[in-house]
Amino acid sequence: MADDADVIVVGGGLAGLVAATEIADAGRRVIVVDQEGEQNLGGQAFWSFGGLFLVDSPEQRRLGIKDSYELALQDWMGSAGFDRDEDLWPRRWAEAYVAFAAGEKRGWLRAMGHRIFPVVGWAERGGYDAMSHGNSVPRFHVTWGTGPGIVEPFERRAREAQARGLLTFRFRHRVDALTLTGGAVDGVTGSILAPDKVERGQSSSREITGDFTLRAQAVIVASGGIGGNHDLVRQNWPKRLGDAPKNLISGVPEHVDGRMIGITEEAGARLINRDRMWHYVEGIRNWSPIWPRHGIRILPGPSSMWFDATGKRLPSPLFPGSDTLGQLQYIMGTGYDYSWFVLTQSIIKKEFALSGSEQNPDLTGKSWLMTARRATNKGAPAPVEAFKTHGADFVVRDNFGDLVSAMNALAGDNLLKLDDLKTQIEARDREIANPYVKDTQVMNIHNARRYIGDRLVRTAKPHRILDPAHGPLIAVKLNILTRKTLGGFETDLDSRVFGSEGKVMPGLYAAGEAAGFGGGGMHGYRSLEGTFLGGCLFSGRNAGRAAAKAVG
Numbered sequence: 001m002a003d004d005a006d007v008i009v010v011g012g013g014l015a016g017l018v019a020a021t022e023i024a025d026a027g028r029r030v031i032v033v034d035q036e037g038e039q040n041l042g043g044q045a046f047w048s049f050g051g052l053f054l055v056d057s058p059e060q061r062r063l064g065i066k067d068s069y070e071l072a073l074q075d076w077m078g079s080a081g082f083d084r085d086e087d088l089w090p091r092r093w094a095e096a097y098v099a100f101a102a103g104e105k106r107g108w109l110r111a112m113g114h115r116i117f118p119v120v121g122w123a124e125r126g127g128y129d130a131m132s133h134g135n136s137v138p139r140f141h142v143t144w145g146t147g148p149g150i151v152e153p154f155e156r157r158a159r160e161a162q163a164r165g166l167l168t169f170r171f172r173h174r175v176d177a178l179t180l181t182g183g184a185v186d187g188v189t190g191s192i193l194a195p196d197k198v199e200r201g202q203s204s205s206r207e208i209t210g211d212f213t214l215r216a217q218a219v220i221v222a223s224g225g226i227g228g229n230h231d232l233v234r235q236n237w238p239k240r241l242g243d244a245p246k247n248l249i250s251g252v253p254e255h256v257d258g259r260m261i262g263i264t265e266e267a268g269a270r271l272i273n274r275d276r277m278w279h280y281v282e283g284i285r286n287w288s289p290i291w292p293r294h295g296i297r298i299l300p301g302p303s304s305m306w307f308d309a310t311g312k313r314l315p316s317p318l319f320p321g322s323d324t325l326g327q328l329q330y331i332m333g334t335g336y337d338y339s340w341f342v343l344t345q346s347i348i349k350k351e352f353a354l355s356g357s358e359q360n361p362d363l364t365g366k367s368w369l370m371t372a373r374r375a376t377n378k379g380a381p382a383p384v385e386a387f388k389t390h391g392a393d394f395v396v397r398d399n400f401g402d403l404v405s406a407m408n409a410l411a412g413d414n415l416l417k418l419d420d421l422k423t424q425i426e427a428r429d430r431e432i433a434n435p436y437v438k439d440t441q442v443m444n445i446h447n448a449r450r451y452i453g454d455r456l457v458r459t460a461k462p463h464r465i466l467d468p469a470h471g472p473l474i475a476v477k478l479n480i481l482t483r484k485t486l487g488g489f490e491t492d493l494d495s496r497v498f499g500s501e502g503k504v505m506p507g508l509y510a511a512g513e514a515a516g517f518g519g520g521g522m523h524g525y526r527s528l529e530g531t532f533l534g535g536c537l538f539s540g541r542n543a544g545r546a547a548a549k550a551v552g
């Protein structure tokens, strides 16, 4: 039977698009199959903040940040904590990926028209020692145009390849199985789903109108992770993070269903590190949801005070923006699956950013004027102010007693004691008057303000939380929000998937989140942030180039 193409790519997200464009550029024929409609092209990356991990970039140097491959690798390894036999390929991917981020990543993107916002963010700051988790320096480079800005060059290249007849899209085609002949993967079979005009990101119909079979010399699985499927998240939840949360909100659309991972595993692929995942603890319920249980992650600056459900302040160094999984582990250890930020209007205005392209119309719309208002406006950016007004998890009051009563009413369990909370906040407030302090969060704030980027747009001037001049007071109930899958299919540096007994499965490749962003988990246990989109770029590129060569 004649092949329908040289290579089939399952998934039209960022990893799939990158792989497909590399295949077409090598002169090979490729079909991109996606269960969603054309309106969804780009997958999760479209919704993303577009943050990219880059090392020793011109943007960093302009801001006086001294970074290097060695420092970044030290940080990466400290965060990853590789400690398993199956970390062989993840570790190799990590080394190669950090080299990519310190090397050709920026130039490769730039040649395609990609641009970066000049203020570099400082995510996952750690707070332990030099060899432990966290970014020693700011490295989170936001794409000018956010998520759509990172999808755009690859969609453009894909459309050009489509016009040349080398690339074909098959939307609303859901893969249900991989086909194998003599142990080699040589195609896919699946269901054709009914056309559906839902808006991008919304759940689409699963009505089946037919079936399909496609054949090729190679198949690349780029189907994303499991974050939209809470049953799978709970099933794979690691004991080290406590019990799985009862209440979860979704930081990803429903198509991130993990179904293709099971299908690929069934065909013989080796899935490793399935218990490693990256979920956030600063999730808020979206008052204007696009997908089911839609939650938004607050990217917090360092000043909000953080309390668990019982009103106990989170211990050092679990301050906003320090150690996502450390916070998750601590919170799940309290027996409750939520926590609280308490802050002021001065803090929210400068320090709250919301992750997601639609929550940042200034950066997404590439408007310098609107973006400049972040530094000059009296209020927070409009989407943050909208959450303050409409968000179910926000409490805003002028008076501290009223604030705590409203927090108790919102949580419904009366766990917070006014005097207890007040004592902790007043103690922290006393440390503000003196630059030499013992409160490590306040030290952190002083440290952050030594970085010009933070001082300009991310860290409020230190002030007393209970100072009415900085009011009103704000409390935010924080939920656990699913997002990324860190484990995945074990792959070599050509993105070839291993089967049983450590043997590569002929014809099968994996990229992006399905491959744990490379190797089956190049992040290890934790991430330095901005490493997921970059992981799609790197693993998608490797998969596309290697597959194109192999079918040549």
Ligand SMILES: Cc1cc2nc3c(=O)[nH]c(=O)nc-3n(C[C@H](O)[C@H](O)[C@H](O)COP(=O)(O)OP(=O)(O)OC[C@H]3O[C@@H](n4cnc5c(N)ncnc54)[C@H](O)[C@@H]3O)c2cc1C
Residues within 6 Å of the ligand: 010, 011, 012, 013, 014, 015, 016, 033, 034, 035, 036, 040, 042, 043, 044, 045, 046, 047, 048, 049, 050, 051, 052, 173, 174, 175, 176, 222, 223, 224, 225, 251, 252, 253, 255, 256, 257, 259, 260, 355, 356, 357, 484, 511, 512, 513, 514, 529, 530, 531, 532, 533, 534, 536
């Ligand atoms: C709101 C938000 C903000 C984010 N911000 C950042 C950020 O700033 N920096 C960063 O690095 N990362 C960020 N991320 C993460 C990043 O966007 C994702 O990890 C990445 O885009 C995943 O890409 P992917 O191609 O692997 O998978 P996906 O984007 O999930 O694409 C997979 C595609 O495969 C299709 N598919 C699945 N199963 C099948 C099947 N059986 N048959 C056919 N098709 C199938 C799906 O429909 C989908 O289109 C963010 C994510 C979100 C949601």
